[in-house]
Amino acid sequence: MSTLGPDLVLAPGTPRSDGARLDPEDRPRRLARRLPDAGLELGLSVVAALGITVVLFTILVGSVPPVGTFVVALIVFLVVYGVVSRLRHGPFVMKDRLAAVYVWVGGALALFPLAQIIWTVTAKGAPVVLDHFPKFLVNDSANAGPLTPVWQSGVGHAIVGTVEQVGIATLLTVPIATLSALYLSESDSPLSGFIRTMVNAMMGTPSIIAGLFVYLFWVQPRGVSGYSGFAAAIALGILMLPLMIRTAEEVIRVVPGSLREAGHALGAPNWRVSLRIVLPTVRTGVITALILGVALAVGETAPTLFTAHGSAHYNWNPFQGNQANLPLQIFANIESFSPNFVREGYGAAFVLIFMVLSLFVVARFIGSSTPGRRRVHLRRRRAKEVVVS
């Protein structure tokens, strides 16, 4: 290795210590830097591909369908761009560029549905909610029918159901999830490894299985009136629990060992270190994990099918009787052939997406503040004040 070092700084062609000369052609290819005409070649290829495709479609088919045009234009573009790159820069640049096209197009294709879902739901749902502003959020859908105007019905009962079911599920799971996450990160017994494996395995539990289980376990033994919001909350809790444990545990693992050791060195017992040092340090991260679990539960439909079972009326009591929630309401409305019902479905979908997005943004906002930063900041200010005075 040591003989290689000095050679690297020599210019090509200068004699090496062993008498051989570096081949003047043996220079590294500089491909990291942008080639001079890169933008031009890319732009012209795009224009050429689009032009060829549109002309082809108008001549051969007579119309320009979006999906077909996109696929054909992409193929034509790959051919044109590949040939141009190959002819001007050789095979390596061609491969590199075609791969870049794959990565960018693939990434865009993955994000396209997200954009389209948010856009369509907002475009079709927001007018329904805003045109009948307070009424749509307050009314229940007992009067809904194919001929009744939209302003006579609404999703108030479904909002109540969602809030109660998700609220109960959260109350049930948050303590368990936090304590389990602490156990998994603090304990090093072989049992914790097994529990972690099981938590991971349970993360993939199909949502319908959670509903099926709660039906067999809770609803069926209670007979005809077994459906309740509480049963739905159990099913949602089963789905939230593993996700919350995993994400919270990952956050708790980030706590530096030195912090724990400092606590132990000061003579604190384990429980004090866990509760007074570890948890407060990652408080924001744990809260983010919990909120993400809630955001997931808000939108779950399948586990509530056999548990809350849906309803068109207000039911404030989560422990007795059928209860609606937003996903079930959307599900019931969308399948209908009546345009009025479908419009209400979009309105409910808008309310749901609004709730999920708000929870998500709140979680991100809390999560973006780094652990303990605010406290350090406060302490510094206090220290400064002390110094000044």
Place this chain on the structure above:
Amino acid sequence: MTVLAVPPVASPGPVDDVPLPLKPARTRADRVFMGCLLAASLMVLLAIAAIAAFLAWNSKAALSYAKQSIVRSDHFAPVGVHPSFGMVGILQGTVTIAVLALIIAVPVSIALALLINEYAPRQSRRTLTSVIDLLAVLPSILYGLWGLKTLSPEIYPATKWMSEHLAFIPFFRVGPNQPLGNSIFLCGIVVGIMCIPICTSVSREVMSQAPREACEAALALGGTKWGTITDVILPFSRNGIVGGALLGLGRALGETVAVLLILSQTNVVHWQILTPGGGQIPALIAQDFTSVPHLGQSALTVAGLLLFVTILLLNVLARRVVMGRSSAAYT
């Protein structure tokens, strides 16, 4: 620091000057605390055991009634005097939808993971990662709604073209006067899109741990960016990609509501993936469970148990595969 410079002197020292034992003394409060934590963690085990036990107990009736015909016949008719519970049809539909979903999700996820890690500007990495998380928390009913109302008309011309020009492939064959849409194909696309977040985040996580020195060495030797990816990053993260795909497969097998909204279920073996028909276990459970007699419910529970165990094992396997990644396998 000067203390260290002093040469060590062998001093006898007092006899009782031994270091304190560092094994932390567990106080009684500590033991109670760990007990509480353990009890909370055991809830997960309890939940899994309870789910498996309840499903198994309730599937006994149908198993003893139908016996081998469950895997021999594809006639699933839970209502009637002599119900039959052949599940070959719904198994085929479930697997076909999941395989289609993976065919769509895996290449796109690899592209997205590479985009976030290697291609997109560094500042946008955090934003893109949270967009992936957003994709993961978006309710499945909204994916189903989008697939049914927006995507279905959008891809109708493409499916029509496929049915006319690609009919030599048996899957795309469509009989005369058969409608298109509400098909296994459409379900596969939508479920595939729903699998993208999990596939992407797992493979991205592993890719970001690829040794930077090796990447830089490849670049320094004159390799292109793509050369670096194919020779360093992809071989290193092969296990991560496979594990992500397995997790995606688990998600695809269990997806309920989107399929329930889109597919017209017939619950028989259905290979013509462009036409309505076919069946899928979760969607079938969701559709029929509350409306069939007790024996039928038991049969649906058999299907649910099968699905639950399969997905549980798939998840354990996937985590094993991801964890099995090591630099030794790479070099």
